[in-house]
Amino acid sequence: MKRILLFALLTVMVLMANAQDKWYQYGVKIGTSFPTVREYSVNGDFLSGSGNADFGVFFRAGRYVFGEVGFGYTFLKGVYDYYITDTTTLFHDQSATTHYLQIPVKVVGNVPVSKAVTFLPHAGIIYQPLVKIADNSIGYNKKSLNTNQVFVTGGFDFKLGPILLGVNYRYSIQNFFQNKEGKHPQFVNICAGIQL
Numbered sequence: 001m002k003r004i005l006l007f008a009l010l011t012v013m014v015l016m017a018n019a020q021d022k023w024y025q026y027g028v029k030i031g032t033s034f035p036t037v038r039e040y041s042v043n044g045d046f047l048s049g050s051g052n053a054d055f056g057v058f059f060r061a062g063r064y065v066f067g068e069v070g071f072g073y074t075f076l077k078g079v080y081d082y083y084i085t086d087t088t089t090l091f092h093d094q095s096a097t098t099h100y101l102q103i104p105v106k107v108v109g110n111v112p113v114s115k116a117v118t119f120l121p122h123a124g125i126i127y128q129p130l131v132k133i134a135d136n137s138i139g140y141n142k143k144s145l146n147t148n149q150v151f152v153t154g155g156f157d158f159k160l161g162p163i164l165l166g167v168n169y170r171y172s173i174q175n176f177f178q179n180k181e182g183k184h185p186q187f188v189n190i191c192a193g194i195q196l
Contacts, residue, residue, distance in 0.1 A: 023063055029072075029164065030055040031191030040080075040175075041182035045138075048093070049079035052187070056102055060195075064110050072102035074128065080138055094138035098145070100128040104153070118159040126151040126170065146178045149185070157191075164193040 033052040040047055056072020077097045106124030113119050130147040133140055155168025172185040 024059065024061045025066075025195050027058045027060070027164065027193055027195035028055070029058065029070075029166075029191050029193035031189050033074075033076075033170070033187035033189040036169075036186040036188060037183050039183050040185070041177055041180050044082055044180065045177075045182070046081045046083060047078050048081050051077040054102060054189075056104075058104070060108060062108075062110070066108040066110060068104065068106040068108050068122070068124070070102070070104045072104070073099070073131075074102050075099045077135065082138070095135055096133060096138050096140045097135040098133055098140075099131040100149070101131055103127040106153070113158075116161060120157040120159060120164075120166075121154075122156065122168070123154040124152075126153055144177055144179050146174045146176065149174055151185075155189070159195060162194050162196050164191070164195050166191050166193075 031054050033054070035047055035050055035052075038047040039045075052075070054072055054074030056070050058068055058070035060066040060068045075097055077095065080094050080096065081092050082094065104124060104126045106122045108120050108122040111119040111121070128149040128151065130142065130145060130149075133142070133145070149172050151170040151172050153168050153170045155166060157164045157166030168189050168191070170185075170187045170189055174184065175182045176185050
């Protein structure tokens with residue numbers, strides 16, 4: 001699987017090197033996310049630690065305002081505590097890793113700051129279907145988790161030559177769970193990439 005992903009990444013980079021017209025661009029992004037909400041269920045699952053990474057490709061078309069679509073993959077390795085009351089911990093440091101596809105659809109502004117630097121504010125949605133649950137010591141399954149998450153997102157990138165650096169906020173319109181009440185996952189994502 002890792003070899004296939006590396007081959008796909010190299011193929012996209014070669015395609016990017018051949019994309020010279022300014023009205024469209026290819027790109028590759030990688031990033032990591034930090035949760036801003038940790039209580040995933042009411043009086044229950046609490047995210048005590050996490051590791052998150054995502055990567056993908058995107059295509060933009062436009063001049064001053066771009067339409068963007070993409071395709072990617074993300075995983076969240078969560079470490080959870082489960083509380084039965086405010087003072088009693090039933091489970092401590094239980095882990096689960098969730099894997100999702102990512103399909104972002106965004107509107108991107110194109111604001112030149114100088115000859116070398118461009119400011120790219122963006123907003124849109126990210127559709128995340130659940131692929132699998134791995135490293136699962138807390139009993140999560142596809143019947144307990146929302147398997148089709150939709151995030152609204154907004155943020156900005158700075159383009160310095162072919163290099164992209166950015167930050168964005170992601171808010172899920174659904175709960176993390178589908179079988180109990182809880183909070184909506186929210187993340188701040190920091191990313192880097194290449195765009196031509």
